Amino acid sequence: MSEFKLINILNSKKITKEILVPIGDDASILKFGNKNMVVTMDSLNVNTHFSDLESPEVIGYKSLAVNISDLAAMGALPKYALLSLTIDKKDRLNWIKKFNIGFKKLSKKYNIQLIGGDMNKGPISISITLFGETDNKFLQRENAAVGDDIWVSGFIGESFLGFMKKNNANFKIGNNCLNEFIKKHDYPVPRVELGLKIKQFSSTCIDVSDGLLLDLQRILKQSTVGADIFLDKIPIPKKVKKDCNKNISLFFNLITGGEDYELLFTSNKKYRNRIMHLSQKLKIKLTPIGEVKKHKSLRIFDKDLKKLNLPNKLGYDHF
Numbered sequence: 001m002s003e004f005k006l007i008n009i010l011n012s013k014k015i016t017k018e019i020l021v022p023i024g025d026d027a028s029i030l031k032f033g034n035k036n037m038v039v040t041m042d043s044l045n046v047n048t049h050f051s052d053l054e055s056p057e058v059i060g061y062k063s064l065a066v067n068i069s070d071l072a073a074m075g076a077l078p079k080y081a082l083l084s085l086t087i088d089k090k091d092r093l094n095w096i097k098k099f100n101i102g103f104k105k106l107s108k109k110y111n112i113q114l115i116g117g118d119m120n121k122g123p124i125s126i127s128i129t130l131f132g133e134t135d136n137k138f139l140q141r142e143n144a145a146v147g148d149d150i151w152v153s154g155f156i157g158e159s160f161l162g163f164m165k166k167n168n169a170n171f172k173i174g175n176n177c178l179n180e181f182i183k184k185h186d187y188p189v190p191r192v193e194l195g196l197k198i199k200q201f202s203s204t205c206i207d208v209s210d211g212l213l214l215d216l217q218r219i220l221k222q223s224t225v226g227a228d229i230f231l232d233k234i235p236i237p238k239k240v241k242k243d244c245n246k247n248i249s250l251f252f253n254l255i256t257g258g259e260d261y262e263l264l265f266t267s268n269k270k271y272r273n274r275i276m277h278l279s280q281k282l283k284i285k286l287t288p289i290g291e292v293k294k295h296k297s298l299r300i301f302d303k304d305l306k307k308l309n310l311p312n313k314l315g316y317d318h319f
Ligand code: ADP
Pocket: 007, 010, 011, 022, 023, 024, 025, 026, 027, 041, 042, 070, 209, 210
């Protein structure tokens, strides 16, 4: 059973004119007069997304970050949030104060106004509904064209390394201590500015939440195309590059681990220079990692252009 199959049971087929983007993308888009409202919802649950020992500040920050990232992937600007908090019986006054510090770090940065929510008792769970806006140009998962370049922002796998280190202080790759990646795991920076800018050049976009390969496959499926990806082009952290090149399963762990919250997007080749220029202007690394293809599969090649077998799991699936 996969998450995709379960969601498909619920998927309502009826689409009215006002629903510009229905179920199936990073967020939905609704037409309201002359404006387009973009809405997304994501939840974090204790023992699934974080342990009971996790810092409430990190939880507050991350629960908003993952939602902002979904709006960034649509090329939208976040504006208003609803927050549903479920907390257990313990005295959680301090917990909520600290949660709020993390939440506010991001809501202030993006000028997001909390407009309501809900409070419940039970195992800790945070659910956020985030509203944003966009003009008539926005990014979906379904318009990748054969020949498009496939780009990714930042580095992939930092969050995986941070997660491993956080859960096992002895975790090492080569002689690297990897402590700096914990911050990348705890405080991912959603790519709002990038989403707003690249929409003029891009045919599709998704945020890398569940793993580079799985999220790329979502674009491919919804666009009914395939892709060729080149392993040595994928921007993994320099510190572990040598080790990953020697150990393919470690490399695959980095690109299927997820929680990178980088943007993965496709663009016509004619925009290459402009995208590189944008990368310099925003000071965000942007890397072309492959090409959209007519064949319908996802293929990965090593530096000698040898086709590799895909790993069994392309990314994180809850079920
Ligand atoms: P993301 O990882 O970008 O947050 P998800 O994988 O959570 O996206 O969801 C994929 C799509 O399925 C989204 O469009 C989401 O709105 C929709 N979806 C997920 N769960 C449900 C549900 N319980 N009912 C209706 N739609 C859902």
